[in-house]
Structures are given as structure tokens and as C-alpha cells.
Amino acid sequence: MAHRIVVLIQSIIPYNIKANLGKLNMNYMPVADNKVSNHIILRRHMQLEKMFTMKLLATADIHGSQYRLNILLKNVEIYSPDLVVICGDITQFGPGEMAKNFLDQIPVTTFAVPGNIDTDDVDKAIDESKATNINMKRVEKNGVPFVGINGVNPAYTAMFLNSKEKMLDESVVLVSHVPPHGLQDKVFLGMHSGSKELREIVDKYNPRLVLCGHIHEDPGITRTDKTIVVNCSMGKRGEGALVEIDKDITVKMLG
Numbered sequence: 001m002a003h004r005i006v007v008l009i010q011s012i013i014p015y016n017i018k019a020n021l022g023k024l025n026m027n028y029m030p031v032a033d034n035k036v037s038n039h040i041i042l043r044r045h046m047q048l049e050k051m052f053t054m055k056l057l058a059t060a061d062i063h064g065s066q067y068r069l070n071i072l073l074k075n076v077e078i079y080s081p082d083l084v085v086i087c088g089d090i091t092q093f094g095p096g097e098m099a100k101n102f103l104d105q106i107p108v109t110t111f112a113v114p115g116n117i118d119t120d121d122v123d124k125a126i127d128e129s130k131a132t133n134i135n136m137k138r139v140e141k142n143g144v145p146f147v148g149i150n151g152v153n154p155a156y157t158a159m160f161l162n163s164k165e166k167m168l169d170e171s172v173v174l175v176s177h178v179p180p181h182g183l184q185d186k187v188f189l190g191m192h193s194g195s196k197e198l199r200e201i202v203d204k205y206n207p208r209l210v211l212c213g214h215i216h217e218d219p220g221i222t223r224t225d226k227t228i229v230v231n232c233s234m235g236k237r238g239e240g241a242l243v244e245i246d247k248d249i250t251v252k253m254l255g
Contacts, residue, residue: 054142055079058232059240060087060177060213062102063117069102071239075254076108079242083141084108086131087213087232088115088150088177096125103129111139113150115177115214134175136160138167144245145171147207149198151178157197168205170226173245174198179212184231186218202227209249211241221251 057075062068076084084106090099099122103110110131114123126133134148136156147167149160168174178195179185180202185194193215202210206226213219216235223229228249232241239255 053244053246054083054144055081056083056085056243056245057081057240058085058087058211058230058243059234060115060231061089061216061233061235062086062091063089063235064092064098066102068234069105071234071255073105073107075239075242076106081108081242084110085146085175085211085232086110086112087175087211088113088152089117089213089235090115090126091118091122093117094119094122096121096128100125100129103131106131109141111141111146111148111175113148113175113177114152115150116152136164138172144173145169146173146175148175149201151176151180151195151198151212154195154197157195157201161197161201165205168201168207170206170208172205172207173209173211174201174207176210176212178214179218179231180210180229183210183224183229184212184218184220184222185215187215188217202229209243209245211243220253 057079059072090102103112103126111134112126112131113135114126132139134146135150136148138145138147149157151157176198178198180199181194181196182192182199183194185192187193202224208227210227210229212231213233215231216233219231219233219238221230228251230241230251234240238253242252242254244250
């Protein structure tokens with residue numbers, strides 16, 4: 001009985017929800033005479049859609065400023081995100097204790113990667129904080145996979161591509177510090193300063209979303225054929241980005 005209900009539900013729900021259905025431990029209502037009403041199917045459909053809808057607040061380049069962190073905390077209170085994503089440069093050359101202090105102030109689930117200005121002890125401090133260090137890892141939240149590759153060291157990025165490419169696919173939200181080359185990475189005189197290795201990853205694996213920072217001059221949104229790229233830096237202007245992930249992705253730049 002339960003198996004038949006799952007099959008019928010799978011036949012009408014969106015692909016992205018079907019792909020995760022097997023991971024759920026849900027109790028479906030038994031129906032007499034092996035029949036399933038449209039009412040039950042639609043209700044389960046709506047519950048699944050709600051489960052796999054996520055609102056996240058992304059930012060980068062806090063650079064040790066409590067003032068910038070307070071802006072993030074204000075937006076957490078206003079928008080009530082399910083998740084905060086910090087795309088590196090939490091500090092200004094450390095120390096690790098500051099990174100831990102900042103991350104522990106965020107009252108919701110937080111994913112973070114270190115940036116180029118963050119020292120080695122910051123990487124360790126992320127591990128010791130309430131946040132989750134996702135650099136060089138794949139972690140799921142509400143059924144959405146996140147992969148962290150901070151892109152600071154080209155050799156490490158290339159190594160990730162060679163050794164851990166199975167983590168990457170079109171369902172992934174890629175979290176980096178450095179933008180992919182040519183995508184929200186313009187600096188002085190419009191020159192591009194992003195990572196060519198990350199651009200290779202984007203072009204090859206087409207992650208559905210890339211969150212990054214680093215280039216203070218170019219916060220905003222752009223896209224390739226299959227990937228939305230958001231530079232959520234608050235280093236020079238703006239307050240990061242509010243992102244809603246469902247069947248579609250919507251992005252609102254803040255500030």
C-alpha cells in the first residue's frame with residue numbers, strides 16, 4: 001500500500017523533489033481499497049515543496065568589522081533565513097578567536113569558507129565555532145547540496161577538481177570566496193580577476209548556483225546558460241544577498 005502511494009506521488013511531483021524523496025522518512029496515510037485521492041497527492045506534494053524550499057542569506061568580506069556583522073545580524077532578524085552562508089574573509093588577517101566570536105553570534109545554521117585574508121587559525125576557528133566549515137566538503141541542508149571550494153589557492157582548486165569531482169553536479173550550490181573568472185569579478189578598468197580554475201568547474205559541471213565574494217567592486221548577479229553567480233560581497237557596498245531556492249532560484253541583492 002505505502003509503496004503504491006509513493007509511486008503515484010512521484011509521478012506528479014517535480015524532478016528535484018523526486019530525486020530526494022527516497023531520503024525522506026515520511027509516513028503516508030493509508031487509503032482504503034488501494035485508492036489514492038487527488039487531495040492526498042496534492043497535499044503531500046505541497047508539503048514536499050515546502051520542505052525543499054530554502055531561504056538563505058549570503059555575504060562575504062566582513063573583514064573583522066563588527067559593524068558589518070551587525071548588518072548581517074539585522075538582516076537575519078528581518079528575513080529569518082534558514083541558513084547563512086559566509087563566503088570568506090571573515091577577518092582582516094585573523095585572529096582565529098575573532099572569527100569564532102563573529103560566527104558564534106549568528107543565531108541560525110551557518111556555512112562558511114575561509115578567504116584569502118583569513119589566516120590558517122581562522123580555518124581552524126571555523127571548525128571550532130557553531131558554524132560548519134564546508135571548504136573542500138559537500139554538505140546538505142534541507143535536501144540542497146552545498147560544496148565549498150574557496151578558490152584562494154589555484155593548486156588546491158585543481159586538486160579538488162581532480163580528486164573530488166564526484167561531489168559536483170547540476171544540483172549543487174557552490175560556495176567560494178573568489179568568483180569564477182569572468183563572472184562578477186571586475187576590478188579596476190573592468191579587468192577580470194576571478195579564478196580560471198573555478199570557471200572551469202562552472203563550465204564543466206554547471207552548478208545551479210555559485211555564491212562568492214572577494215571582489216569588493218563587483219557585487220551583483222550574473223549567469224551562464226545553466227548557472228546563477230552571486231557576488232555577495234559587502235566589502236565596499238551592499239549588504240549581501242537574499243536567495244530563495246526551490247524549483248527556481250530567486251536572488252535579491254540587499255542594501
